[in-house]
Amino acid sequence: MFPPASLAWTVWGLGALLYLIGFYLRVAPAVITDQLMTEFAIGGAALGNLSAFYFYSYVAMQIPTGMIADRWGPRRLLTVGAGVAALGTALFAFAPTIFWANMGRLLIGASVAVAFVSMLKLASHWFAPKQYALASGMALLMGVVGGVVAGVPLRFLVEAFGWRPVMGVSAALTALLCVATWLRVRDDPAQRGYASHFQGVHGSHAGAPVLRGLMEVLSFRNVWILTAVPIGFSGAVLTFAGLWGVPYLRQVHGLDPKAAAAITSTLLVAWALGGPMLGSWSERMGRRKPLYLAASGVALLGWMAIVFLPLPLWAIVVLLVPTGFASGNIIIGFAWAKESVPLRLVGTASGFCNMGPLLGGMLLQPAVGWMLDRRWDGALAAGVRIYDAAGYRAGFTLMLVAMAIAAVILIFARESHCRQMHD
Numbered sequence: 001m002f003p004p005a006s007l008a009w010t011v012w013g014l015g016a017l018l019y020l021i022g023f024y025l026r027v028a029p030a031v032i033t034d035q036l037m038t039e040f041a042i043g044g045a046a047l048g049n050l051s052a053f054y055f056y057s058y059v060a061m062q063i064p065t066g067m068i069a070d071r072w073g074p075r076r077l078l079t080v081g082a083g084v085a086a087l088g089t090a091l092f093a094f095a096p097t098i099f100w101a102n103m104g105r106l107l108i109g110a111s112v113a114v115a116f117v118s119m120l121k122l123a124s125h126w127f128a129p130k131q132y133a134l135a136s137g138m139a140l141l142m143g144v145v146g147g148v149v150a151g152v153p154l155r156f157l158v159e160a161f162g163w164r165p166v167m168g169v170s171a172a173l174t175a176l177l178c179v180a181t182w183l184r185v186r187d188d189p190a191q192r193g194y195a196s197h198f199q200g201v202h203g204s205h206a207g208a209p210v211l212r213g214l215m216e217v218l219s220f221r222n223v224w225i226l227t228a229v230p231i232g233f234s235g236a237v238l239t240f241a242g243l244w245g246v247p248y249l250r251q252v253h254g255l256d257p258k259a260a261a262a263i264t265s266t267l268l269v270a271w272a273l274g275g276p277m278l279g280s281w282s283e284r285m286g287r288r289k290p291l292y293l294a295a296s297g298v299a300l301l302g303w304m305a306i307v308f309l310p311l312p313l314w315a316i317v318v319l320l321v322p323t324g325f326a327s328g329n330i331i332i333g334f335a336w337a338k339e340s341v342p343l344r345l346v347g348t349a350s351g352f353c354n355m356g357p358l359l360g361g362m363l364l365q366p367a368v369g370w371m372l373d374r375r376w377d378g379a380l381a382a383g384v385r386i387y388d389a390a391g392y393r394a395g396f397t398l399m400l401v402a403m404a405i406a407a408v409i410l411i412f413a414r415e416s417h418c419r420q421m422h423d
Contacts, residue, residue: 003194016142022112024146027242040098048369055362057110073187074118082178084111093167144272151265222340232406235360274328295329339416368395
């Protein structure tokens with residue numbers, strides 16, 4: 001007998017909570033840019049780098065995380081990840097200098113990096129294959145819930161208590177999740193007396209050399225393509241909603257911090273809804289490529305209009321909804337990547353492909369900040385650099401270039417027809 005849905009979603013949900021916390025910490029700098037720039041006396045490039053320290057370690061951890069998930073299981077990974085995330089958040093909260101703030105972000109990124117791949121691994125064991133795309137989309141939804149919490153609610157808390165105490169409480173909650181994960185999560189339903197949904201051979205990867213598994217994953221063309229494409233589309237969302245959207249809306253459109261955070265949260269919510277819906281639609285179509293390409297086109301056109309057209313604020317807000325929704329196309333890519341490799345390599349392939357979205361944030365956040373500093377005319381307000389519309393337009397153009405390249409690359413991916421291509 002397969003596990004009841006309530007138990008399956010509970011086990012998966014604890015892993016998803018770490019992903020939620022990780023996403024919350026990923027985009028939290030967006031609503032405290034003024035405080036960070038003033039307190040650490042930094043400009044746009046340094047602020048982008050501070051935010052990107054999360055991505056540096058997150059990306060570096062994806063390949064080892066996938067391989068360890070294949071060999072050792074997600075329970076231990078999630079427990080250790082939550083524990084280290086709590087330490088990193090505490091370090092960031094009480095950092096006396098920019099160096100220690102960077103180190104805190106580095107620890108956070110490395111630790112929460114285990115969440116997404118572990119969730120995918122749990123999904124392949126606890127859910128039926130047809131639910132895998134749904135679980136992947138729900139994973140994005142959980143992450144975006146964390147992003148929304150890091151918007152208006154976080155801004156209210158920061159204004160009431162200060163950013164350091166709020167981050168300290170976040171560290172304590174993450175430590176509680178560490179304990180709950182160890183007590184409740186199990187790698188496979190068999191450890192609870194139920195039948196497993198896993199279709200491969202249990203333990204078949206245990207003795208395989210790690211490097212050989214990685215090299216085998218890298219031999220599949222789709223893996224490379226489905227890793228590269230999200231650099232553009234997810235990178236744009238993470239760059240706008242995760243760092244530069246709030247200061248852009250404040251400095252160019254004159255909004256207060258809470259209103260600006262609410263608008264960037266709208267982008268994240270649309271992104272979250274698009275993920276599971278696009279994944280489900282591709283399952284019904286029995287094909288991955290047409291819908292992925294179509295959504296890519298919608299996202300690219302949406303960002304082009306937002307960046308280049310002289311739109312009123314209400315039109316920008318309206319456009320962010322379909323643009324964010326279409327950017328959820330990366331969920332199609334995760335299911336597609338799983339189908340592009342043998343089942344025994346799903347964890348490694350998922351880890352490698354999950355580098356794509358984070359590479360986008362890692363590269364584009366500091367790149368936009370660098371471009372803003374190049375276009376800065378020296379204006380300051382309370383120690384914070386003020387950038388003009390032309391500077392933001394130049395910075396956001398970098399996102400458009402990345403998306404255009406990604407759309408071209410996607411054309412060369414091989415269709416899986418929603419089935420395992422190699423088994």
